[in-house]
Amino acid sequence: MGPPGGLDHRPAGRAGRADRQGEGAMQVVCLSERFDLKALFGAAFAGHAPGLELCRPEEADAAAVRHAFVYDPGPQDFARFPALELACSWGAGVDALLLHPGLPDRLAVKRMTDPEQARQMAGFAVYNVVGWSRRLWDYPARQSAARWEETPTVAPSDFPVGILGMGNMGRACAAALRGLGYPVMGWAGRARREGGIEIVSGDGGLAYVAQTSAAVICVLPLTAATRGLLNAAVFADMRSDAILIQLGRGAHLNEPDLIAALDAGRPAMAALDVFQTEPLPPDDPLWRHPRVRVTPHIASAASPENVARSIAAGIAAWERGERPEGLVDRAQGY
Incomplete structure (x- = not known):
């Protein structure tokens, strides 16, 4: 077109x-x-x-x-x-x-x-998925406390990942994660099967990805149809042990909805690299929320x-x- x-x-x-x-x-x-x-x-x-x-x-x-x-x-x-x-x-x-x-x-x-930028994005997605699935983020505090304690982890094969957006960035993320043994499903504007990955579409497909994924990664382009897509309805469908990894555009995410959802326990964690306002204001509650990891738009460059x-x-x-x-x-x- x-x-x-x-x-x-x-x-x-x-x-x-x-x-x-x-x-x-x-x-x-x-x-x-x-x-x-x-x-x-x-x-x-x-x-x-x-x-x-x-x-x-x-x-x-x-x-x-x-x-x-x-x-x-x-x-x-x-x-x-x-x-x-x-x-x-x-x-x-x-x-x-x-x-x-x-x-x-x-x-x-x-x-x-x-292509290098897509590989960087994939690496950043892997960093967050592995960090959450293996609970690696628990260990810095334990090191500071000189506490030798292991956290049980989830095997990659038992940690399904949903990727919203299956363009260049989404495909790179999918390939990297599948290479490590994580099951991957995609969501895009057109349902299809591509490279062994099931890609669903529409509101029903989005709900299915949210309900079944231990990690939901957003790498969508920003359009009228995707603006505000990450909202209370999607969060209500997510698993209580899931992480939202937001690497797309700031306007995809309804930030007040996310804070309310995290406080309610669904999803369990959010890793955010893009925001409605950048730089993120110092008084923004996302900085201090215990279930949010903030990075300053550095997933890829x-x-x-x-x-x-x-x-x-x-x-x-x-x-x-x-x-x-x-x-x-x-x-x-x-």
Whole structure:
């Protein structure tokens, strides 16, 4: 399915287009209110994407530049560059970008794709699943008390894991966990069987995953359908010994509902890496809740070198008239 208006946001007849800018590198304008993207990524692009020249807005040829590197762009940024065709996001999540009031309908959007980032996410999911299933988090306090005491654990084969979202991140998490012997089930927009994993869908499928999983991992994209998905109804279905591992987007989670559910004993624990407000305010009750583990949005991060490679590959594909990896279906939101 293509973006609104039936456009598929792929170039046609692009051969030779890059030559119009001459023999030099192709300009890529950096659009961000929060960061100087050129300062952060200039060296990586010089080393790994030498055919591209990162430019600040005032340095770019406003009438000719066709590609942008974006993260939290300003309200008028897109209007300043009418020839833009492809916006490459620094982040894997593009929900905020797609809601930008100045984002033109004609503009294609590419999200960050990085196999290393998916492996990092999988490692972080494994860390939390193993930490909870083997009760490894009990031991720092015992070490401080010089107390030699073992906690009974659960074998991986008896610890089913449900993964909400079976895209690149979800598949990487599933592969890593299955490799350690954990049974895995997925939940996504379309029911299917993929790589030996049963993937269910719909409200009934979500309830089933919540009811049967000892760990529920969220790595969903944020869309209108998934906003607020982790709420009181889901928590009421979860097992009393289960852990919620929230690695998706902050707006997936109804935080007051979670606190109430934890206080009621279902689920037993939550490991949260993303939040409605970031940084998490110092007075937020999640910091001090005894059944919550907080990490500051560090489950995965693309290196500057891999960001440069991903954007260079996407722009090269676009220039050849091909569909770049990570091209966003704006109708679906990811």
